[in-house]
Amino acid sequence: MRSISSCLTISLVVTNPLPGTGMNWSPRAYATPYTNQKSLITEALSPGLTQFVYAEEAARASLEAKRLESAMARLTASEKQSLSADEAPSIARSLTQKALLKIAVVGGGIFGVTTAWNLAMLGYGVDLYDPQGIMHGATSRSNLRTHQGYYFPSPETAVTAKAVTERFMSVYGAAVIPFTQHYYGVAHKNVMSLTMAAYKTFLEKMGLPWIDEYPSVFKRGQIPDAIRASECILDAGQLRAIGENMLVSTGVHMIPKKARPEDLSAYDFVVHATYEAINELIEPADQKDLIFEVVEQVVVQLPRLFRNLSLVIFGDAMGAIDPRGSSGLHVLSHRTTMAHYENVGKSPVITDARYRELLRGDWIKSVQDPALTHRRAVISALSEYVDLTGIEYVGSIYALRALGTIALTEAHRPTLVHLLSNGKGSVLLGGKVTTALQAAEQVAKAVQESYHQTPDGRIRDQAA
Numbered sequence: 050m051r052s053i054s055s056c057l058t059i060s061l062v063v064t065n066p067l068p069g070t071g072m073n074w075s076p077r078a079y080a081t082p083y084t085n086q087k088s089l090i091t092e093a094l095s096p097g098l099t100q101f102v103y104a105e106e107a108a109r110a111s112l113e114a115k116r117l118e119s120a121m122a123r124l125t126a127s128e129k130q131s132l133s134a135d136e137a138p139s140i141a142r143s144l145t146q147k148a149l150l151k152i153a154v155v156g157g158g159i160f161g162v163t164t165a166w167n168l169a170m171l172g173y174g175v176d177l178y179d180p181q182g183i184m185h186g187a188t189s190r191s192n193l194r195t196h197q198g199y200y201f202p203s204p205e206t207a208v209t210a211k212a213v214t215e216r217f218m219s220v221y222g223a224a225v226i227p228f229t230q231h232y233y234g235v236a237h238k239n240v241m242s243l244t245m246a247a248y249k250t251f252l253e254k255m256g257l258p259w260i261d262e263y264p265s266v267f268k269r270g271q272i273p274d275a276i277r278a279s280e281c282i283l284d285a286g287q288l289r290a291i292g293e294n295m296l297v298s299t300g301v302h303m304i305p306k307k308a309r310p311e312d313l314s315a316y317d318f319v320v321h322a323t324y325e326a327i328n329e330l331i332e333p334a335d336q337k338d339l340i341f342e343v344v345e346q347v348v349v350q351l352p353r354l355f356r357n358l359s360l361v362i363f364g365d366a367m368g369a370i371d372p373r374g375s376s377g378l379h380v381l382s383h384r385t386t387m388a389h390y391e392n393v394g395k396s397p398v399i400t401d402a403r404y405r406e407l408l409r410g411d412w413i414k415s416v417q418d419p420a421l422t423h424r425r426a427v428i429s430a431l432s433e434y435v436d437l438t439g440i441e442y443v444g445s446i447y448a449l450r451a452l453g454t455i456a457l458t459e460a461h462r463p464t465l466v467h468l469l470s471n472g473k474g475s476v477l478l479g480g481k482v483t484t485a486l487q488a489a490e491q492v493a494k495a496v497q498e499s500y501h502q503t504p505d506g507r508i509r510d511q512a513a
């Protein structure tokens with residue numbers, strides 16, 4: 050057994066800088082409306098580079114002034130200091146050319162936002178399309194657990210998590226819901242035929258910390274053993290605030306509309322991060338079969354005893370009771386009873402049109418029609434394992450889940466990133482939110498490989 054560190058401590062250690070909070074996040078130029086290009090560029094650059102910009106590139110720069118400003122703002126103080134008049138021309142040209150390369154990111158969930166931000170940080174000109182604004186799709190409707198391997202006890206999940214979590218937290222760590230205590234209970238009979246001894250051996254092997262601690266709300270008759278784990282749950286509202294800051298600070302241009310094929314034809318590169326709509330805007334040859342599910346998470350008010358508790362149960366199906374942001378409410382999920390629709394194909398098949406409304410707009414819907422809600426079944430399934438006396442139904446969150454068909458055989462649900470066959474775009478299907486930065490970096494590599502820079506600083510289209 051190991052000692053357990055709190056998730057909050059981990060996130061505070063690694064969240065420096067915090068884009069969502071303004072802490073250690075250079076405010077210069079980010080908040081300044083672009084009113085005086087000359088003074089901003091002069092302030093940002095060495096005399097040699099400034100001279101070059103005005104002598105040769107000013108006309109082009111003025112066309113894309115905001116993007117150029119953003120690209121230049123990315124230079125560190127030491128880079129600015131070290132710029133000499135000799136090297137200034139090539140640096141200025143490459144920055145300008147990069148800023149003029151137009152990239153569209155379609156989808157403002159955590160994967161689209163992180164990718165748009167990363168590309169803009171690298172100096173590209175980025176437009177982000179989403180009719181809902183940011184973090185309103187699956188990202189805000191999900192459990193937002195930063196999976197470490199406790200929930201999916203597979204070596205792949207634990208290994209991937211080790212590689213990605215620290216960097217993810219350095220960007221989004223401020224969204225962690227503080228003071229949450231995470232417990233995992235293994236029921237006598239469970240869907241994974243897991244024993245507590247085998248589970249602990251797995252955690253030890255993967256270096257995942259735990260302590261023997263039993264929450265008073267579990268039913269001993271069903272769950273003989275439990276552990277406390279070191280995990281985190283994120284707050285969707287905080288994620289949105291951080292994401293908005295990231296986009297503004299890097300000059301990403303938000304376009305609040307549903308992208309259509311004709312909108313995208315003018316871009317040099319298009320990133321499709323639309324989750325369940327991933328096949329909609331791409332050629333048939335690039336489309337993939339996916340597993341689609343409509344699921345219902347039941348939002349409830351629980352007695353004070355549940356405050357700050359996140360509970361996962363390996364029972365007749367995977368079950369969870371998680372805090373919903375800082376609302377004081379909890380969401381209940383139970384893998385089998387929460388499912389309404391499931392199909393494999395290129396797009397979701399939902400025969401009852403009323404679900405479209407439930408999947409749109411405001412995410413907590415108070416649904417009373419028994420044909421549309423499984424709340425009684427979900428509450429009853431979880432009551433087998435947890436004392437839910439005093440529970441009050443608040444509403445339901447309906448979400449569409451999209452999984453690569455690979456997930457049928459692999460518990461760890463990988464994130465999939467593919468280059469389109471025309472070489473001018475990427476498709477990105479998020480598996481777990483903590484892989485968003487890694488996926489964004491893979492997309493940036495694909496852009497760099499498609500449009501590489503020639504020695505004189507020009508950007509050449511590899512596909513041309």
Ligand SMILES: Cc1cc2nc3c(=O)[nH]c(=O)nc-3n(C[C@H](O)[C@H](O)[C@H](O)COP(=O)(O)OP(=O)(O)OC[C@H]3O[C@@H](n4cnc5c(N)ncnc54)[C@H](O)[C@@H]3O)c2cc1C
Pocket residue numbers: 155156157158159160161162178179180181182184185186187188189190191192193194195196306307308309322323324325326329330344448449450451477478479480481482483
């Ligand atoms: C019920 C549920 C629970 C989950 N729990 C967890 C969990 O605990 N931990 C975890 O790591 N992962 C979890 N996941 C998975 C996780 O939510 C997803 O991997 C992740 O949110 C996907 O993010 P995204 O940015 O790809 O998609 P989304 O957040 O869905 O964003 C896609 C966006 O694309 C937009 N869009 C679609 N078409 C267009 C268009 N033509 N033009 C412009 N915009 C468009 C949509 O409006 C949407 O906002 C869960 C998923 C579900 C459904």
